[in-house]
Amino acid sequence: TLGDVLTDANGMILYVFAKDVAGSSSCLEGCLDSWPIFYTEEAEIGSGLESADFGVITHTNGSMQTTYKGWPLYYYAPAGDGEVEAANSTSGEAVGGVWFVAKPNYTIMYANAQLVGNDGNNYTSDYEEGDGATAYFVNSQGRTIYTFVNDSKDTNNYTASDFSNDAVWPVYTKELDGIVSTLDASDFGTIDVFGESQMTYKGWPLYYFGQDTERGDTKGVSVPSPGVWPVVNKNIAAAE
Template sequence: MKNLINQLNLMLLLAALITISACGDDNEEPAAEAGSMIGLYEDATLGSVLTDANGVTLYVFANDVAGSSTCLDGCLDSWPIFYATEAELASGLESDDFGTITHSNGSKQTTYKGWPLYYYAPAGDGEIEAAGSTAGEAAGNVWYVAKPNYTIMYANAQLVGSDGKNYTSTYEEGEGATAYFVNAEGRTLYIFVSDSKDVNNYTASDFSNDGIWPVYTKTIDAVASTIDVADFGTIDVFGETQVTYKGWPLYYYGQDTERGDTKGVSVPSPGVWPIVNRNIEAAE
């Protein structure tokens, strides 16, 4: 009889352990799902902003224009990596705009339109900011909230001409990052020094040279918050609507094939086709 009681007690103990284990699994699943969502938050100042499942703001880094994360080591204490696997997307977001890269530290990171995504940790201790906060916006003029409707974004990187040489912001050979405008997908924008205020002096009437320096025709929507949208305008170029900035007509360079390429800065010689940033003088 004693052996029978011991066997019954053992069976009850095993059943209890199985029940506890099953309950533990049920509790873990929702936590995993909670991180697999990318939403939109409507900020009163900044408009639509990408967030995680809990409404915490996501950011992009101007230095990452080439598509890989350049936030390394201690930088990640203030700007932790965001990663959501097979994320559910809020209405208005397109799955084709999202991707995944592997950070140099081995971590997976979600990208949006090629830009790696981050959180902001104000104290630099990895503790991310509260939901609905956008305190990291424009930090160092290189960190910006991720938005679904950017037309113009800021890049900050080394200028490298088509000749393979590195250039500074004054178009002399040398090392150092320069800030410049790119479109939402990281393609560089230029001006032509022979243009004048609201006048395109480059494009042929039949657009036969447009493949070399295509005119920039995108309708301006959201821009990085450190850029004044009022500085943009448009002109008519043989029936095409070209965007201007401070009166300068804007162009792409046809040979810029990769994100962040700045090959045009050395064509046909350095400084003839400068990059664009908010510090350029208005056209005359």
């Protein structure tokens, strides 16, 4: 039911953590008892995968950890004792709403992190200044996805007909493929925007922010003022 997933050479399922959107591991100390690090010194890549998508980082505890498309990879140990689940078991999927099987074809992934605007201020999920993690959609490379409050159902009210402002807020043109299991594919759609296909979620057209240059950047949440360009999560109200 989950489609193609990443495993190690023994069929042990690999996972990603929504809080790792920036590319470093946020699973520390006791967390690693339930989510042991996956690392291989020389990755022999299976059919359908690209070696360029794999990398290695150093965990804060000094261990090496393999990454996929910038996401650190883990196993799952259900009892919290470091004993990894059986091969081909996916019991770690959607645990806590932040752990998901690693897949090669994600179009939409989930992040869970502090929102930091282009003004350098931290924001809550209500777009008030303050600290606290917010859940939001990103693409497979960890790039944040937004909506625009002045749009309406299946209607892009931002993009100019000549796409002269597209560099500021590029339309999200991907076709829906893989999504995390907590999302419903029927909530996604597409609209035509001057000949380009733009993905929608619950009727809201989806965008990137041109100044988000690093994984997990959420600079757009403060532009031109907080909340005008909200991040997207599954609890967003449907567009009208």
